[in-house]
Amino acid sequence: MNIFADFEGRVKKAVEAILPAGEDVDLSRVTVEPPRDPAHGDLATNAAMVLAKGLKTKPRDLAERIADALKADPDIETIGIAGPGFINLSLKPGFWIDHLATLLGAGSGYGRGPATGRKLNVEYVSANPTGPMHVGHCRGAVVGDVIARLLAFAGNDVTKEYYINDAGEQVNVLARSAYLRYREALGEEIGEIPAGLYPGDYLKPVGEALAKEFGDMLLGQSEEEWLPVVRDRAIDAMMAMIRSDLKGLGVEHDLFFSERTLHAGNGGKIAEAISDLTDRGFVYKGTLPPPKGQVPEDWEDREQVLLRSTDVGDDQDRPLVKSNGAYTYFAADVAYFRDKFERGFSEMIYVLGADHGGYVKRLEAVAKAVSGGSAVADCVLCQLVKLYRDGEPVKMSKRSGDFVTLAEVVEEVGRDPVRFMMLYRKSDAPLDFDFKKVTEQSKDNPVFYVQYAHARAAAVFRQAEEAGIAVPDFAGIESESLSGLTDVGEVGLIRKLAEFPRLIQQAADAKEPHRLAFYLNDLAAAFHAQYNRGKDLPDLRFVNRDDPMISVARLGLVKAVAIVLAIGLDLIGADAPEEMR
Structure with missing residues (x-):
């Protein structure tokens, strides 16, 4: 269903077909993606650009040879070569109709990836259990939760975990x-x-x-x-x-892990982790250089038990045991990663506040030391959220005394606006959250705009029912019944829908859930635009009493839009309403 992955495979086969006998090239850098300018076609590939040097030829010459090999593809209508050697492909109208039928047949499974066999752990929130959740925790909670949902939808076995800091x-x-x-x-x-x-x-x-x-x-x-x-x-x-x-907030973890269990039995799991790393040459007794910048008055040049983390990419070696014999917080982090690794996870994703940026290299080093390179730590940083009301900062809370609680924010504006807007910036960029803007009913409010698109799709089907148009089971519809979709706006909507499986895979791989929020807003905009075109041009209306056949085809398109919006909103953790108040 991922047409970009499909055509990447076709392009690679075309390259292999033109290679001289015995010639071998690395095709891993070959990609197929949407062109920056839609006027250039439906797909673009960099194949000639990345392979020319290895094949000792000019990119444009290689592009022409690849293009010749692709001309036999029954789904390609035209092939163009741009600039120094980019290959642009335009697909036949029938391809898009067939893809729409495939989407309708897949239903709520559209874009879902096949099982990868990868077992992933996503740890997020993990706030100290010393008070209610505040808005500072909110963004990480949503980002972590949606990353986990995306990874699971992409075909991975995902555990959502909360680390309870109940020691210290x-x-x-x-x-x-x-x-x-x-x-x-x-x-x-x-x-x-x-x-x-x-x-x-x-x-x-x-x-x-x-x-x-x-x-x-x-x-x-x-x-x-x-x-x-x-x-x-x-x-x-x-x-x-x-x-x-x-x-x-709609966040529920699969497992709550207690830090104290790592210390139980006289530091059992921590001691085991240190012993294992000692046996493998990663632990030694030594001293650390003074901190950079101003040296604290109480700093001492004393011998400590250290992890040789610089051997695995860290900036400095890290203390595991203090001079008084107590374990450091870092020692617990090492034991916790080892516990996850022993539970069979191959990738540990940590969603951290931006103030924990210094943890990234040390956690990556721990992963290499503990697993021998067979497991990885992937850290996602979330910047601060600033609250505003009509443009004025909101700082205080009646409940907590010095911060705004998460519960107060959710109670005032609702779960869906909070979750959607927490994703409407890349997680490592600061986010401004204005209570008024996220509740207004306008196209400037992304969550309303997207949910309204789904509600509008449902309204179209109610109109069809009132018009007496028999709506078929779209899950089993044949391409022929959709062939009337020839308008440029209709085909554009199908193209946008076809981007969804690729979007899911990319957002999951990059751990960037904001991509999903942006995509849903773009899809909603395209749908609203086509709906509004029907107001000006009656022949383009989704429901046409005088032409049931074209109405069925267009209702299939509306159904596809509703399916993708519903999947995306569900991954975000928001409702897909049938009606809007």
């Missing part, structure tokens, strides 16, 4: 904050929340639950006694809140 000092601070709310729930006047603790009202229910469960029993205990008890209850409460917030 952050969760101890959470426990002390919850303990303060526990004392408050028992009637104690706690005054202003001390600096360093979490001040949000979201911890009041945790304190009340502790008071209900334990009464005043914890008051008589030392911190060493009450802290682990309060910490466990607080983490559970925060994770329940986080799961609820994510569910409201």
Whole structure:
């Protein structure tokens, strides 16, 4: 169904057909893609440009030979050579009609890739369980979720994972904050929340639950006694809140992995990972150079247990064990990657905030060290989201005290606008989110524009029913019934639909879900434009009472548009409405 992959194969066969006996060339760089200017044709290939040097010939001369070999292809109408040797192909009208019939037959499976056998892990969000999700987590949550959906639709076995950072000092601070709310729930006047603790009202229910469960029993205990008890209850409460917030956004993970399990049994999994890497020559005792720039006053030139990560592409070797014998956060990262690798994953995708850019090289190095190069770490960085209301920045939240929560954003504008707009910029570019703009009903609001296109397609079928036109089962329609689609706008829509399988594969491979959002907006624009042409030219209307045959063909095209819009919206995690209010 991917016509670009199909014709890439045809071009490569044409090249092989013209090679002298015994000549062997690398065809991996040969591509077929849409030409930049649609006037140049339907497809363009770089074959002559990338192969000429290896074959010791001029690109244009090679292009002419390849073009001659392609003339026998029954689906190609014209072949042109542009510039120094690009080959442009125009396909016969019947090809597009046949492809539309194939699309209708595939239905909701259109664009789905065959099983690859690849087992992939996508880890995203992984926020510290110290409070509600805020808008800063929102973009990574959507980007990670849609990357996982795209990869699965492209044919991969995907696990969506959340890493619970439930070890370390952050969760101890959470426990002390919850303990303060526990004392408050028992009637104690706690005054202003001390600096360093979490001040949000979201911890009041945790304190009340502790008071209900334990009464005043914890008051008589030392911190060493009450802290682990309060910490466990607080983490559970925060994770329940986080799961609820994510569910409201349409994000559900397959697995929640606890960092503490890596430390269990006296650092069992971490110790195992370090031992394995030691046996393989990746761990040694040594010192690190001082940090670049201003050296902290407390910096010491001391011997530590280090990972020889510079041997596998990192900027510097990384400490695994502190001078006091405690494991570093990085050591847990190493053990966590090893755990994923032992679970059979060949690619670990990490969706990280832009402030974690320094983690990229170290995670890539960990992947090489742990797996011996048989697994990879792929990091996707998400830039910040700035909230606006009528152009004015939004900063504060009643619920949290110092940030806007994800739940508040979803409650105000809805899940679909949030998810779609979080993808409407490349993830490594900053994103401005204006509450007013994402809820207005206009073509300037992409999510409304795309959903309205699907609703408009549904309305066309209601019009056909009212006109008494019998609508066939499009899943089994023959090409002949669609052959009346000859208008330039109709054929243009089919061409746009034919780009979808390639778009899915490219967006999945590049981990760039914004490509899907952009494509859906372009498809919606093409559909709306063709609909509006029918207002000016009645002969182009999708429903024509006087010509049931052309109406059926055009309804097939509308059905195809609705299918692709529905698939794309589902991958984004948004609804495909039949009607718009």
